[in-house]
Amino acid sequence: MKVCIIGGVAGGATAAARLRRLDETAGIILFERGDYISFANCGLPYHISGRIKERGSLLLQTPERFWSRFRVKVRTGHEILTIDAPQKLLKVQNRKTSEQYTESYDYLILSPGAYPLVPPIEGSDAAIFMNLYDIPSMDAMIARIENHPVKEAVVIGGGFIGVEIAENLVARGIKTHLVEMLDQVMTPFDPEMAAIIQARLAAGGICLHLSDGVKKIVGDAPGKVVLNSGTELGADLVVSAVGVRPETRLAREAGLKIGATGGIAVDAGMKTSDPFIFAVGDAVETTHLVGGMQVLAPLAGPANKQARIAADNLCGIGSRYPGSLGTSIVKVFDLQAAATGLNEKTARKNNLPYQALHLHPLNHAGYYPGAAMMALKLLFGIPEGRILGAQCIGADGADKRIDVIATAIRAGMTVYDLEQLELSYAPPFGSAKDPVNMAGFTGGNILRGLVExxxxxxxxxxxxxxxxxxxxxxxxxxxxxxxxxxxxxxxxxxxxxxxxxxxxxxxxxxxxxxxxxxxxxxxxxxxxxxxxxxxxxxxxxxxxxxxxxxxxxxxxxxxxxxxx
Missing domain, CATH: 3.40.250.10 (Rhodanese-like domain)
Incomplete structure (x- = not known):
């Protein structure tokens, strides 16, 4: 069996390693158009600030190590131009030599990822306008900061990447503006929860400009940014972080089915509409575990799991991907902000009957030093009490509460089940009545009619x-x-x-x-x-x-x- 894999990083590299562990005789070729087979893209903003000091620690694998350990032929700097699905042929170009050739396959795994959106802004061709999505773009941004007097920066987009970049620019002593078209940052969070994040961003020195957008960029080093509102901001650096879109060009041109969200349509075994082609990672459309609708989940966790499942199915193991909850977390200075499942906006959009509740528990026993209050929001279905989603923000402990609730959602639990969860307790780590239990008690009281x-x-x-x-x-x-x-x-x-x-x-x-x-x-x-x-x-x-x-x-x- 000869398997070709298009794209490395979380999806492609994981699929290749899993495939080799399952089949020592398979021929495996991994094509990556960039120079790095596998890198920690989630760590890029933290190297910008120096929080992650060693650039090399972001490079998770090299072609040489991959060959030595897994006998996978890695061809970096090679781009797939076309897929001839009926003939099972790839047209490949060596980007360094411009040489073109064809490569056959028995099975193909697509892991092309997603590409950063570039907003149509006048002046976006200026040298101060940059993205952050891979090692070269990170290197270019660091070089810009170190070789030019960057005193003021504008980050466009208030999602995960925008928030992380803004915080890390502030850590470098750069006055930073964060511009967001919507009236809140971090849309996985409901507005009142996002307000906590916004307050912490402002307290940390980030200038928030909500319900506003960038109209144009004027000048270069130094330059300025003109917002739709007419506000003018100084800018020695402008970073676009407005989101990503699935990279589906090859799939479209090969005639593969594309889903309603714009991602590659796959079944639970990660197989596309072509029985010899699988797809994983940011480019695929998946099912939301709670709402049942089709969604995009550009997250490292789902990509890794999908890659294993694709490899399993190539080797006769009928693993299935159940769908995604979109469980996520972001660092906001000294806060953790985590979420899983549905938020209220999505629950309403899908006409799901639900109840929302808010709690403000301590992260561990109040008498133990360092206890801090968290904000926890839980959504559950009416009348059965099935858990639909949760959001938690706090200085410490938000991550484990959301992880517990994500597990509960995966298991189909209700608020009654949360009441009875037996979770680890000692004063430095939690409370005898954990915040997750408290959410269950509160929801149970509502469903039992003890309180409106x-x-x-x-x-x-x-x-x-x-x-x-x-x-x-x-x-x-x-x-x-x-x-x-x-x-x-x-x-x-x-x-x-x-x-x-x-x-x-x-x-x-x-x-x-x-x-x-x-x-x-x-x-x-x-x-x-x-x-x-x-x-x-x-x-x-x-x-x-x-x-x-x-x-x-x-x-x-x-x-x-x-x-x-």
């Missing part, structure tokens, strides 16, 4: 409603939801007569825990119109872009500025 829970955005449409704040006097003075009435929880039973029974009371505390206790008191005292504000005053601040105050401090707007 609402998020702040839902309250705006609630008629005849009134906010009841049950925090302490000190907390209330530091900041409150406008037009709230205030009765501290510990005084509620004695002052219950002060509350109107003809109004819908929306009960709030700092996080939603004390307000739940107040809800149960009032419910069992005859009050009929009650709701608990999910996530409490902290989530209200996130929904309204306010910075939550500490006790004794006044609240402030989170702002979108930067340090001069």
């Amino acid at each position: 829970s609402v998020t702040y955005d839902q309250t705006e449409a609630m008629e005849n409603s009134l906010f009841l704040d049950v925090r302490t006097n000190e907390e209330f003075r530091a900041g409150s939801i406008p037009q709230s009435i205030h009765i501290p929880l510990d005084e509620l039973r004695e002052r219950i007569h002060e509350l109107p029974q003809d109004r819908h009371l929306i009960i709030a505390c700092r996080t939603g825990v004390r307000s739940y206790a107040a809800y149960r008191i009032l419910k069992q005292s005859g009050f009929k119109q009650l709701s608990n504000l999910s996530g409490g005053y902290l989530s209200y601040c996130h929904y309204t872009n306010r910075t939550p105050p500490a006790a004794g401090q006044n609240e402030t707007g989170s702002g979108a500025g930067c340090r001069s």
